[in-house]
Amino acid sequence: MEFSSGLFLNAIIAGLLLGGFYAAVSVGISISFGMLDVVNIAHPGFVILGAYIAYIVNSLFGFDPIVVALALSPLFFLLGMALYRIYYVCFEMRGQDSLRGLAFFFGILFITEVTLILTFGVDYRTVQTIYSDTTWRLGELDFPLRLVVPFAVSMAMLGGLHLLFTRTFFGRAVLAVAQDQLALRLMGVDPIRIKTFAFALSIATAGVAGAFLIVIQPVEPSIGREYIGLAFAVCVLGGLGSLTGTLVGAFVLGLAESFTATFFGPSWAPAVSFGLLLLALAFRPAGLFGR
Amino acid sequence: MKQRMSNRTFAVVAFVVAIALAAVCQLIPNEFFFSAAYTVLLYVILATAWNILGGYTGYVNFGSAAFFAIGAYTTVALYYAVKAPLLVTVPVGMAVAGLAGLGLGYLTLRLRGVFFAIASLALAVVLFTFVVNWDFVGGARGAYVLQPTEVPFGLKNFIHLLFSVQLLMAAGALVVARSIETSTIGRGLAAIRDDELAAEAAGVPTLRLKILSAAISGALMGMAGTTFPYYLSYIEPSSAFSLSYSVNSIAMPLIGGMMSWMGPLIGAVLLGTVQQIVQVTISSAWNLLIVGVLLVLFVTLAPNGIMGWVEAWRQRHRK
Amino acid sequence: MSDEFLLEVKSVTKRFGGFTALDDVDLAVRPGERLGLIGPNGSGKTTLINCVSGTLRNESGSIRFAGEEIGALPAYQRTRRGIARSFQIPRPFTSMSVLENLVVPIEYVAHRALLHAGDTRPEAMAILEKIGLAEKAGTPSNRLSQVELRKLELARAMAAKPKLLISDEAMAGLAGNEVDEVLDILFRLNEAGITIIMIEHIMQAVMRFSQRVVCLDAGKIICEGAPASIVRDPNVQRAYLGA
Numbered sequence: 001m002e003f004s005s006g007l008f009l010n011a012i013i014a015g016l017l018l019g020g021f022y023a024a025v026s027v028g029i030s031i032s033f034g035m036l037d038v039v040n041i042a043h044p045g046f047v048i049l050g051a052y053i054a055y056i057v058n059s060l061f062g063f064d065p066i067v068v069a070l071a072l073s074p075l076f077f078l079l080g081m082a083l084y085r086i087y088y089v090c091f092e093m094r095g096q097d098s099l100r101g102l103a104f105f106f107g108i109l110f111i112t113e114v115t116l117i118l119t120f121g122v123d124y125r126t127v128q129t130i131y132s133d134t135t136w137r138l139g140e141l142d143f144p145l146r147l148v149v150p151f152a153v154s155m156a157m158l159g160g161l162h163l164l165f166t167r168t169f170f171g172r173a174v175l176a177v178a179q180d181q182l183a184l185r186l187m188g189v190d191p192i193r194i195k196t197f198a199f200a201l202s203i204a205t206a207g208v209a210g211a212f213l214i215v216i217q218p219v220e221p222s223i224g225r226e227y228i229g230l231a232f233a234v235c236v237l238g239g240l241g242s243l244t245g246t247l248v249g250a251f252v253l254g255l256a257e258s259f260t261a262t263f264f265g266p267s268w269a270p271a272v273s274f275g276l277l278l279l280a281l282a283f284r285p286a287g288l289f290g291r
Numbered sequence: 292m293k294q295r296m297s298n299r300t301f302a303v304v305a306f307v308v309a310i311a312l313a314a315v316c317q318l319i320p321n322e323f324f325f326s327a328a329y330t331v332l333l334y335v336i337l338a339t340a341w342n343i344l345g346g347y348t349g350y351v352n353f354g355s356a357a358f359f360a361i362g363a364y365t366t367v368a369l370y371y372a373v374k375a376p377l378l379v380t381v382p383v384g385m386a387v388a389g390l391a392g393l394g395l396g397y398l399t400l401r402l403r404g405v406f407f408a409i410a411s412l413a414l415a416v417v418l419f420t421f422v423v424n425w426d427f428v429g430g431a432r433g434a435y436v437l438q439p440t441e442v443p444f445g446l447k448n449f450i451h452l453l454f455s456v457q458l459l460m461a462a463g464a465l466v467v468a469r470s471i472e473t474s475t476i477g478r479g480l481a482a483i484r485d486d487e488l489a490a491e492a493a494g495v496p497t498l499r500l501k502i503l504s505a506a507i508s509g510a511l512m513g514m515a516g517t518t519f520p521y522y523l524s525y526i527e528p529s530s531a532f533s534l535s536y537s538v539n540s541i542a543m544p545l546i547g548g549m550m551s552w553m554g555p556l557i558g559a560v561l562l563g564t565v566q567q568i569v570q571v572t573i574s575s576a577w578n579l580l581i582v583g584v585l586l587v588l589f590v591t592l593a594p595n596g597i598m599g600w601v602e603a604w605r606q607r608h609r610k
Numbered sequence: 611m612s613d614e615f616l617l618e619v620k621s622v623t624k625r626f627g628g629f630t631a632l633d634d635v636d637l638a639v640r641p642g643e644r645l646g647l648i649g650p651n652g653s654g655k656t657t658l659i660n661c662v663s664g665t666l667r668n669e670s671g672s673i674r675f676a677g678e679e680i681g682a683l684p685a686y687q688r689t690r691r692g693i694a695r696s697f698q699i700p701r702p703f704t705s706m707s708v709l710e711n712l713v714v715p716i717e718y719v720a721h722r723a724l725l726h727a728g729d730t731r732p733e734a735m736a737i738l739e740k741i742g743l744a745e746k747a748g749t750p751s752n753r754l755s756q757v758e759l760r761k762l763e764l765a766r767a768m769a770a771k772p773k774l775l776i777s778d779e780a781m782a783g784l785a786g787n788e789v790d791e792v793l794d795i796l797f798r799l800n801e802a803g804i805t806i807i808m809i810e811h812i813m814q815a816v817m818r819f820s821q822r823v824v825c826l827d828a829g830k831i832i833c834e835g836a837p838a839s840i841v842r843d844p845n846v847q848r849a850y851l852g853a
Contacts, residue, residue: 039405041353041412090591100590102351102408103541107587110538114580225534229413236406271420274413281406282398475717482703482714488665489701494719494770550705578778 005240006140011262012140015077019254020151021216022248023158024209024236028202033232034241035178036195039098042105044227045112046203049075051125051219052116052208058127065127069211073204080203083108084196109224116221124218130212132215150212157208161201162182162243174198178241226270233277252276298473302466309462313455317446319609325450327524331563332457333515337536338543338555339464340511344392345541346549349484350404355540356413357418358509361388361530362516363448367428371434377456381517388513389506396505401498407505415484433527436520453518460518468552471507480504509598512540535579539563542586548598552576557597613794615776616641616805617693618661622671623797624657624829631657631670633829639774639807646820646837647809650849653826655809657700659776663695664688666745676773690719692773696766696780698809700759702751708749708762712769719770739767741795756783760806764792775799776807781815789815811818817841825849 025047030042053072054065091101131145165171176184177191177198184191215217234253238245253273260272296304316328337355342351375383399410423431425466436509438449446452471477479500482490491497520526548559562582569578581596589596593603595603619637631654639645648809649753660666664685673681680688686794694715704712712734721730738744741761746754751762763818764780777796781789793815800806810816816823816837825833827849833840840846 033405039408041409052474081362098404099345099349099351100594102405103545103590104587106351106353106538106541107583107590110534111580111583111587113534114583118576121369222534225412226416229409229416232409233413267424268420271417274417277413278398278410279416281402281410408816478706478710478714479718483667485703485705486701489697489766490691490705490714491685492663492665492695492697493715493766494686496684496686496718498684 007262009140010142013143014147014262015255015258016251017143017147017151018200018216018258019247019251020154021147021209021250022148022210022230022234022254023250024154024205024212026231026246026250027158027161027230027243028205030235030238030241030243030246031174031202031205032199034235034239034274035174036198037178038092038195038199039102040086040105040199040202041102041111041228042109043202043206043231044224045109046076046079046206047210047220047227048116048219048224049112050207051214052120052210053207054211054214055125055127055219058129060083064129065214066149066208072152073207075205077200077204079235080200081196083203084199088192088196099139103178109228113221113224120221122220124220125214126218127214129215146215150215153208154212156195157205158243158247160197161205165243170194170197175241226273229274229277233273233280236277236280298466298470301469305462305466306459309458313458316454317451319404320451325454326522327564327567329450329454329457330567331560332461333519334539334543334559334563335461335556336457336464336515337512337540338547338559339461339468339552340508340515342478342544342549342552342555343468343511344504344508346463346478346544346554347484348480348501349409349487350400350501350505351541352411352505352508353408353537353541354413354415355512355594356532356534356536357411357415358388358391358466358512359519359536360415360418360528361391361509362513363519363526363531364422364428364516365513366517366520367434367436370520371427377518377521381460381514384516384517385510385514388516389510390408391513393502393506395509396502400501400505408489415532415537419528420529423457429456429527431528434520435525438521438524440569441538449521453521456518460514464514465552465556467507467511468555470553477511535582538579538582538586539566542582542589544587544596545594546589546596548596551598554596554598555596561597615639616643616676618672618674619658619662620672620674622661622673623670624654624661624666624668631829632661633827635671635829635831637824637831639805641773641805642800642803643805644796644819644821645805646808646823647807647814647826648811648816648840648846649811649826651827652828652847655826656778657829658826659695659778659807659809662688663693663776686718689715689770690722691770692771693772693776694719694767694772694774695776696760696763696778698778698782700756700763702754702759702762704750704752705753707748707759708738708743708751708754711751711762711766712737715769729797734762737765737768740798741768742791757788758771760784764795772804774805774807776809778809779811780808781810781812792795793819813841 028043032038045202050069054068057068058065087101091104117210131149134145136143136145165175173189173194177194230253234246237252238249246269253276256276257269257272261269317590337359344352362384365387365468369380369383395410399407422428428434442449442452479495482493482495483497483500487497523571542554543558543562546562546587547556548554566578569581593599615638617639618636622632622635624632635658647655654706657666661668664683672679672769675691675693680691703714713730716730716733735744735747738747741764743758743761743765746758754762760780764777767775781792784792789812796819808816808819823835823837824831825840825846832845832849833843
């Protein structure tokens with residue numbers, strides 16, 4: 001394969017655009033694990049669920065999947081609230097060891113995946129949007145719109161979350177709840193409500209990320225598992241609980257995968273994110289922007 | 292934890308029972324019994340192995356399928372390389388899987404349990420990708436491992452042999468688990484599970500024991516996989532790395548009870564048998580859904596499993 | 611290398627992010643000494659103990675025990691070298707009975723052989739008798755009262771046959787006669803040659819027990835000396851009562 005500057009630059013562009021998507025997938029983990037210390041490994045299951053819901057609405061009514069996902073995000077929010085309630089009552093309140101919490105979420109992930117298999121089968125599903133086949137060209141550089149649009153919406157979503165966490169009372173309460181629940185309670189704020197809200201928010205982001213996913217690539221129920229390592233790799237690399245860190249980690253991962261796929265072949269790509277995760281865990285558990 | 296039987300006695304009993312069962316079952320006319328029993332025994336080994344790191348030490352492994360597949364693919368690789376018999380591939384497969392457990396443990400057991408759990412899942416994906424790209428063992432197309440035409444010990448056919456070998460392996464796994472559980476090491480692991488900080492302060496070398504536990508657990512899971520390529524005479528990555536192994540190895544100890552060697556045995560026999568029935572009567576996808584639902588139900592409502600119910604019942608009737 | 615001190619803490623600093631929990635702390639304890647460590651909540655007493663026992667690693671400074679630099683050793687090795695501590699908030703092994711809780715340190719410290727530790731029960735029972743928990747030997751440790759849990763904490767530290775025993779608020783919540791019971795145990799341990807550091811808020815216990823008292827405030831040692839003089843020290847009074 002010729003090493004041309006065009007190939008190189010396009011790998012960078014694809015990596016960055018993909019990184020924007022990965023950030024959307026991972027931000028939920030950054031909130032639930034980084035800030036709330038809830039190991040929701042079922043998170044990618046909700047991303048896939050979001051992808052399938054967007055798929056159904058798109059195939060029935062033709063609406064753009066991202067628009068659908070944004071419109072339906074309150075549903076995911078409610079789902080998140082319910083899930084946290086169960087988690088809290090069964091595990092956190094009882095002070096159970098984290099082993100059972102982990103097993104619980106793994107079970108939820110598994111149930112989600114199998115239910116999707118039972119409903120939709122294992123075939124790949126895709127959507128058609130008005131921009132799926134369009135690519136902006138700038139000289140040698142390709143900007144496939146199916147990557148650009150999710151990237152743009154993802155950046156907007158992350159920007160909104162950043163403002164939420166830094167400028168609003170709710171957002172700062174979430175950061176506080178991670179550090180000192182008692183102080184929060186003394187201020188008259190119910191930490192449980194804050195945590196429920198934040199967790200619900202993380203699930204809502206999953207639903208939206210699902211729409212990004214199905215715009216970018218075909219989806220089938222089991223690919224959720226590949227994103228577990230990815231999301232945690234991004235968050236560990238970027239530093240747990242830091243939104244900026246999550247963004248940076250996502251770009252790093254996107255670039256690494258893009259280069260691997262371009263120069264070594266796409267079948268090695270899943271190993272990249274997990275390999276990076278293993279290395280990150282072995283050497284830098286605090287991440288790049290550690291708290 | 293009163294010990295009624297010494298570990299040596301238990302080992303003798305376990306193996307005698309296994310051999311006796313193997314002999315008696317040869318008379319069963321229904322061939323399906325053997326492949327169903329093989330699968331259930333596979334889960335007995337996996338669940339028992341998982342529980343050493345999971346129930347005894349408190350660290351969740353999501354990647355049991357990876358260790359299982361290591362055992363399976365070591366058999367395949369040795370078969371293609373030197374036509375090695377089971378007698379060779381089993382210990383080698385265990386050694387490789389044990390090393391993987393040791394390596395994974397060494398990298399991640401210094402950190403919180405959740406990182407080990409995620410890393411184990413990562414390992415499964417990385418190894419899967421690696422195997423898919425490794426043509427020597429067939430890659431994505433899969434590989435054929437032919438059952439020998441001559442069946443030793445005068446058994447009727449090869450699946451009978453596999454069943455018997457699996458019985459012995461299951462007995463072995465149970466002996467190892469019980470020996471650990473009732474030993475000083477087991478008490479150290481329990482201390483780590485209950486409160487790692489206090490265990491460390493009480494003189495328990497926590498990191499070393501955790502890594503040891505991960506290595507033993509991995510080796511036994513690998514052992515379960517070593518006979519698998521012979522089962523269907525064919526192996527390919529998706530089935531070897533099937534999520535079913537990972538989920539079941541968590542669900543079965545959870546349902547049976549994680550505190551003792553009996554829990555995974557009970558959970559595997561019960562859940563494994565149910566799955567065999569469901570798989571044949573309904574479908575394998577529904578089968579997996581049932582496992583998932585049972586896992587969630589038990590972990591939220593009955594976290595101590597069936598053994599926990601029995602314990603609670605016994606406590607109440609003691610008064 | 612000095613035989614004068616069993617424990618030598620020199621210039622130890624411990625930070626948690628931007629917060630300095632211990633600021634250049636020096637502490638020296640003689641063999642056989644009874645040292646009281648006092649200070650308001652959050653002053654760094656438990657952090658200091660955590661650094662000595664190995665539960666935490668200090669950023670700078672040195673910790674020498676019996677002439678050996680132990681700063682790089684993991685906690686379990688420090689326990690095996692003779693430092694035992696009880697936890698301020700009891701941390702029992704919840705799946706085990708009271709007796710089994712003691713078997714762990716006996717097997718891993720006192721009896722050290724990994725494959726066959728010998729019968730540990732008589733030794734464990736002896737400790738339970740000393741501390742007054744003998745009838746609860748078979749009770750699951752997650753069914754103990756707060757008071758019994760604190761005694762178990764101390765018993766577990768005793769089971770490690772330490773040269774230095776650090777008791778972290780072992781008497782919190784105990785009634786008068788129970789405080790006397792625990793003090794009595796600590797006195798007898800000291801008479802048998804064990805050096806004891808006592809962290810306590812119950813002043814009369816600290817005064818009765820300690821030969822020397824050290825006071826910490828905001829990560830710094832503000833006062834050191836005989837019990838009677840400490841109580842009168844204005845710095846100590848200010849630390850406890852506020853400026």
